[in-house]
Amino acid sequence: MTISDKIRKVRVxxxxxxxxxxxxxxxxxxxxxxxxxxIDEVGCIGHCYAEPTVEVITDAGSILYAGVDASDKAISSIxxxxxxxxxxxxxxxxxxxxxxxxxxxxxxxxxSLEEYMANGxxxxxxxxxxxxxxxxxxxxKKSGLRGRGGGGFPTGMKWSFLAAKQAEQKIMICNADEGDxxxxxxxxxxxxVPHQMLEGMLIGxxxxxxxxLFIYCRAEYPLAIKHLKIAIEQIYANGxxxxxGRELEITIKEGAGAFVCGEETSMIASLEGRxxxxxxxxxxxxxxxxxxxxxxxxxVETFGxxxxxxxxxxxxxxSVGTAGSxxxxxxxxxxxxxFPGLVEVPMGTTLSEIVFGIGGADPExxxxxxxxxxxxxxxxxxxxxxxxxxxxxxxxxxxxxxxxMIVISNExxxxxxxxxxxxxxxxxxxxxxTFCRVGTTRMYETLERIxxxxxxxxxxxxxxxxxxxxxxxxxxxxxxxxxxxxxxxLRYFRHEYEKHVIDxxxxxxxxxxxxxxxxxxxxxxxxxxxxxxxxxxxxxxxxVVDNSKCTRCNTCIEICPKKTIARAxxxxxNCG
Amino acid sequence: MGNYDYLNEIGKEPGNLIKGLxxxxxxxxxxxxxxxxxxxxxxxxxxxxxxxxLTFYAQFKRVKPGRNKISICDGxxxxxxxxxxxxxxxxxxxxxxxxxxxxxxxxxxxxxACLGCCSLAPVMSINGKIYGKLDRKNTVKILKxxxxx
Numbered sequence: 001m002t003i004s005d006k007i008r009k010v011r012v013x014x015x016x017x018x019x020x021x022x023x024x025x026x027x028x029x030x031x032x033x034x035x036x037x038x039i040d041e042v043g044c045i046g047h048c049y050a051e052p053t054v055e056v057i058t059d060a061g062s063i064l065y066a067g068v069d070a071s072d073k074a075i076s077s078i079x080x081x082x083x084x085x086x087x088x089x090x091x092x093x094x095x096x097x098x099x100x101x102x103x104x105x106x107x108x109x110x111x112s113l114e115e116y117m118a119n120g121x122x123x124x125x126x127x128x129x130x131x132x133x134x135x136x137x138x139x140x141k142k143s144g145l146r147g148r149g150g151g152g153f154p155t156g157m158k159w160s161f162l163a164a165k166q167a168e169q170k171i172m173i174c175n176a177d178e179g180d181x182x183x184x185x186x187x188x189x190x191x192x193v194p195h196q197m198l199e200g201m202l203i204g205x206x207x208x209x210x211x212x213l214f215i216y217c218r219a220e221y222p223l224a225i226k227h228l229k230i231a232i233e234q235i236y237a238n239g240x241x242x243x244x245g246r247e248l249e250i251t252i253k254e255g256a257g258a259f260v261c262g263e264e265t266s267m268i269a270s271l272e273g274r275x276x277x278x279x280x281x282x283x284x285x286x287x288x289x290x291x292x293x294x295x296x297x298x299x300v301e302t303f304g305x306x307x308x309x310x311x312x313x314x315x316x317x318x319s320v321g322t323a324g325s326x327x328x329x330x331x332x333x334x335x336x337x338x339f340p341g342l343v344e345v346p347m348g349t350t351l352s353e354i355v356f357g358i359g360g361a362d363p364e365x366x367x368x369x370x371x372x373x374x375x376x377x378x379x380x381x382x383x384x385x386x387x388x389x390x391x392x393x394x395x396x397x398x399x400x401x402x403x404x405m406i407v408i409s410n411e412x413x414x415x416x417x418x419x420x421x422x423x424x425x426x427x428x429x430x431x432x433x434t435f436c437r438v439g440t441t442r443m444y445e446t447l448e449r450i451x452x453x454x455x456x457x458x459x460x461x462x463x464x465x466x467x468x469x470x471x472x473x474x475x476x477x478x479x480x481x482x483x484x485x486x487x488x489x490l491r492y493f494r495h496e497y498e499k500h501v502i503d504x505x506x507x508x509x510x511x512x513x514x515x516x517x518x519x520x521x522x523x524x525x526x527x528x529x530x531x532x533x534x535x536x537x538x539x540x541x542x543x544v545v546d547n548s549k550c551t552r553c554n555t556c557i558e559i560c561p562k563k564t565i566a567r568a569x570x571x572x573x574n575c576g
Numbered sequence: 577m578g579n580y581d582y583l584n585e586i587g588k589e590p591g592n593l594i595k596g597l598x599x600x601x602x603x604x605x606x607x608x609x610x611x612x613x614x615x616x617x618x619x620x621x622x623x624x625x626x627x628x629x630l631t632f633y634a635q636f637k638r639v640k641p642g643r644n645k646i647s648i649c650d651g652x653x654x655x656x657x658x659x660x661x662x663x664x665x666x667x668x669x670x671x672x673x674x675x676x677x678x679x680x681x682x683x684x685x686x687x688x689a690c691l692g693c694c695s696l697a698p699v700m701s702i703n704g705k706i707y708g709k710l711d712r713k714n715t716v717k718i719l720k721x722x723x724x725x
Contacts, residue, residue: 016691016692016693017695020699020706020707021696021708048693051695051696178690178692179689179690180690181651181652181655181689181690182651182653182694183690183692183694184690184692184695219598219635221692253594254594254595254598255633256597256598257633258634259689270594272590273592273594273619273629274590274629275629275632276632332695334652334656334694335652335657340653340694340695340696341695370652373652374652404694406652406653408656412656417656420652421652553668554661555665558711558712
């Protein structure tokens with residue numbers, strides 16, 4: 001195998017998604033073939049669709065390779081700097097993306113303090129320490145940074161509340177309980193540049209006078225926890241935690257799988273070892289939080305922004321974004337699109353630029369995008385000119401949320417999508433507030449009935465009134481926003497609901513009870529694969545599907561080499 | 577009673593109850609009645625309080641899991657990409673329903689809210705290893721590998 005002598009360094013992406021795509025095998029193969037080279041593991045560069053990725057640093061610059069595998073062919077192509085696996089960032093993304101928070105993600109070894117520092121890391125902390133705590137809070141206020149966890153509360157203001165408290169202990173918590181299914185921004189940041197958010201926390205501790213730091217991270221992110229633990233050890237070893245004359249303790253607490261714990265007061269209850277139920281506010285956590293001490297909770301991405309603000313100055317930071325939403329935002333793009341992944345764009349970028357441009361989704365096939373996960377709403381394609389910021393999304397009945405963005409194609413049923421979210425929220429409801437506990441369950445049952453083909457027209461009205469009541473009658477963010485997916489789909493896709501309850505049909509052909517499966521005989525080559533693979537023997541020897549037996553498992557549709565098997569509206573296929 | 581000495585590495589303050597339960601589950605794979613008693617004893621609180629906290633959190637299992645733990649992701653992205661079908665296939669293939677362990681104690685099946693690998697949807701994890709871009713063919717193949725091992 002020829003190894004180019006121009007290679008200075010090789011980086012293999014081994015964050016969770018890289019590993020899932022086979023990054024570890026690629027790393028092993030590279031190390032076996034080229035033991036003399038400097039081969040490093042790095043985090044996520046955000047181009048998840050291209051995983052596993054390898055970056056080769058040469059004298060002339062860096063070359064990216066994508067979709068690599070551990071075969072000799074792939075490895076020798078890379079080590080010989082061949083063209084076969086070369087990766088070029090799609091044009092639209094190269095133009096629109098602005099990497100600030102993610103600048104170092106995937107470019108440095110996540111657990112190397114030296115590399116982080118060589119790239120300016122902890123420079124912001126030093127700058128902060130050279131100024132007064134008041135200056136830090138002032139810069140944060142001027143920057144216009146708003147909480148990236150979804151609420152959008154101005155971070156500088158929250159910190160000023162904590163800073164103003166006189167107390168023996170003050171607590172700062174990083175909310176890393178990324179519970180919104182479909183969001184992975186925080187995971188990527190923690191896995192790829194753990195020091196960045198930790199630096200943000202330390203700056204926050206200096207500004208607010210916090211005496212103890214917690215990271216509440218979901219247990220489903222083992223790699224993130226591992227990297228954070230290593231980074232914290234490095235911080236201790238280098239005395240970077242000496243703030244305001246104390247040695248600060250940074251404790252990682254693993255969440256135990258409860259969505260409601262993303263809510264401030266629930267998280268505090270959970271950190272105290274109790275059931276994670278929210279409580280009435282006021283008192284706000286900045287007045288009475290963890291074990292009674294004043295507490296400020298901020299999200300991972302929020303902390304990840306802090307070193308940038310301090311390093312480049314609030315004015316420079318605030319020059320990016322819109323009037324009410326400053327800086328950049330990370331989005332986890334997933335669903336029905338060409339290029340899923342993690343992107344960072346200036347606030348105010350339009351949905352169509354993100355979904356069609358960066359995501360490469362097909363405008364002919366896309367129906368809507370869901371932002372903000374189970375607390376958010378869907379936005380139909382017709383409104384994709386909307387600039388993405390906190391206020392414009394809210395006016396459409398959706399929310400920014402933490403940044404999950406799921407693209408939904410024409411083949412998905414919006415009623416089923418709403419049912420999915422309510423299934424999630426009604427199970428995650430902690431049960432404290434009656435409207436959330438019972439109301440979401442009733443809404444879920446109604447949606448179940450509709451997708452099963454047993455809905456009635458009055459159900460739609462019920463969903464609307466109940467949705468509004470649940471929103472008003474709940475104490476915390478979970479209940480207040482739980483009806484959003486239903487209310488938003490009713491607002492923009494009412495016709496789909498009506499098709500279900502009036503005509504007994506699912507326009508997207510997704511709801512199993514409302515479709516038939518049929519084999520179109522003219523293209524069938526009688527290979528019998530469908531008959532052999534059907535788990536319930538619903539296909540006869542003359543290739544007719546018995547729809548009373550069929551469970552709509554799609555096995556035959558997937559396995560048919562000629563694509564002759566399809567779903568059709570119930571009773572409308574000319575089968576046979 | 578089993579050995580719960582490893583709890584001594586954890587501070588006795590009540591805030592560590594969840595951590596303690598995580599340690600017990602880490603050792604045994606689940607939290608048995610005995611585990612609850614041990615935690616209650618260690619933290620000096622009533623068993624009923626321990627159980628109250630435990631049942632609040634989805635992570636804790638009260639039933640002994642199989643040797644191979646399969647988690648099918650049913651997060652938004654995976655759901656959109658057809659996780660319901662993946663679950664159906666795996667469930668039919670192994671003859672277990674979500675939340676159950678098969679008779680041989682070989683496989684246990686569960687659904688999880690999100691594994692954070694949305695761009696590879698639909699995904700599942702087996703014993704912590706993540707498999708992405710699942711379709712019928714590779715799902716069946718992956719299960720076969722675990723059956724043989």
